Amino acid sequence: MHDSTEAPTTLEAVAPTRAPDVLLSLSRLSKTFHPRRHAALPVLRGVDLEVRRGEAIAVIGPSGSGKSTALRCINLLERPDSGSIRLDGKPVFEASDTGPAVGPSVRALRDLRRRVGMVFQGFHLFPTMSVLANVTMPQVRSLGRGRADAERRSLELLEKVGLADKANARPQTLSGGQQQRVAIARALALDPEVMLFDEPTSAIDPELRIEVLRVMRGLAEAGMTMIVVTHELQFARQVADRIVFFDAGTVLECGPPEQVLDRPRHERVRHFLTAVSGALGNGD
Numbered sequence: 001m002h003d004s005t006e007a008p009t010t011l012e013a014v015a016p017t018r019a020p021d022v023l024l025s026l027s028r029l030s031k032t033f034h035p036r037r038h039a040a041l042p043v044l045r046g047v048d049l050e051v052r053r054g055e056a057i058a059v060i061g062p063s064g065s066g067k068s069t070a071l072r073c074i075n076l077l078e079r080p081d082s083g084s085i086r087l088d089g090k091p092v093f094e095a096s097d098t099g100p101a102v103g104p105s106v107r108a109l110r111d112l113r114r115r116v117g118m119v120f121q122g123f124h125l126f127p128t129m130s131v132l133a134n135v136t137m138p139q140v141r142s143l144g145r146g147r148a149d150a151e152r153r154s155l156e157l158l159e160k161v162g163l164a165d166k167a168n169a170r171p172q173t174l175s176g177g178q179q180q181r182v183a184i185a186r187a188l189a190l191d192p193e194v195m196l197f198d199e200p201t202s203a204i205d206p207e208l209r210i211e212v213l214r215v216m217r218g219l220a221e222a223g224m225t226m227i228v229v230t231h232e233l234q235f236a237r238q239v240a241d242r243i244v245f246f247d248a249g250t251v252l253e254c255g256p257p258e259q260v261l262d263r264p265r266h267e268r269v270r271h272f273l274t275a276v277s278g279a280l281g282n283g284d
């Protein structure tokens with residue numbers, strides 16, 4: 001969580017004594033899509049990124065720059081062509097430009113999906129199950145948690161996202177903002193080490209976004225490591241420790257919000273921010 005008032009002590013400033021506690025690292029990650037009857041489309045071109053434990057990262061950038069693809073590569077919903085992904089120091093994916101990609105076993109992939117929670121733009125809830133069952137079922141299936149324990153945990157999480165009173169409702173009877181909060185509770189139910197959010201408010205009416213953003217802000221304040229692909233620049237400014245600007249499949253700029261949003265080093269970033277603030281009609 002970003003705190004602009006926090007200044008390093010003099011000692012830390014001149015002599016950092018320990019390496020930052022990196023939880024997730026992407027190194028030289030590349031991905032090319034091969035759509036049928038179309039030319040190959042290189043989407044990630046050597047993405048490098050290190051995310052520290054407890055850090056909130058906002059990923060911004062032009063449409064089609066590869067933000068969602070990068071996020072989907074982290075939990076291997078998309079398989080990178082080359083590069084490596086390490087979680088807590090251990091490789092979850094490694095491939096060289098020349099050799100074949102070595103992906104995880106089915107078991108390791110299940111473990112990865114448990115440790116890396118993901119929230120999508122569309123909520124992906126099971127429509128025939130109640131809200132409570134949506135949050136409970138993954139715990140029973142993936143963690144082997146007993147149903148009573150799982151339901152207790154689900155209710156705690158529904159309380160946390162402000163939806164305890166909707167436990168018995170069907171997802172379709174809820175607003176988009178409420179459904180997204182259920183999806184967040186469901187992802188949290190697996191006790192993930194890092195949460196990925198792929199434009200979590202884009203499919204929600206503006207007046208309902210605030211509750212979702214409030215929940216996400218609470219998570220960041222509680223120290224959850226998170227990466228959020230977002231067009232919500234105000235949220236990025238207030239909540240992110242660092243902003244990563246994607247352009248044409250690479251990380252063009254990365255730094256604290258006040259640097260990337262107020263003093264960007266690259267003209268491309270300036271141009272994007274001007275275009276976005278013009279479209280939104282606000283100061284951000």
Ligand SMILES: Nc1ncnc2c1ncn2[C@@H]1O[C@H](COP(=O)(O)OP(=O)(O)OP(=O)(O)O)[C@@H](O)[C@H]1O
Nearest residue numbers: 033034035041043062063064065066067068069070
């Ligand atoms: N499965 C796929 N097959 C083919 N092309 C794809 C696939 N997924 C994404 N793409 C293409 O890859 C490019 C990057 O897409 P991606 O969704 O990662 O961009 P983005 O920066 O998240 O964009 P946006 O802000 O519009 O969501 C786009 O041109 C997209 O059409």
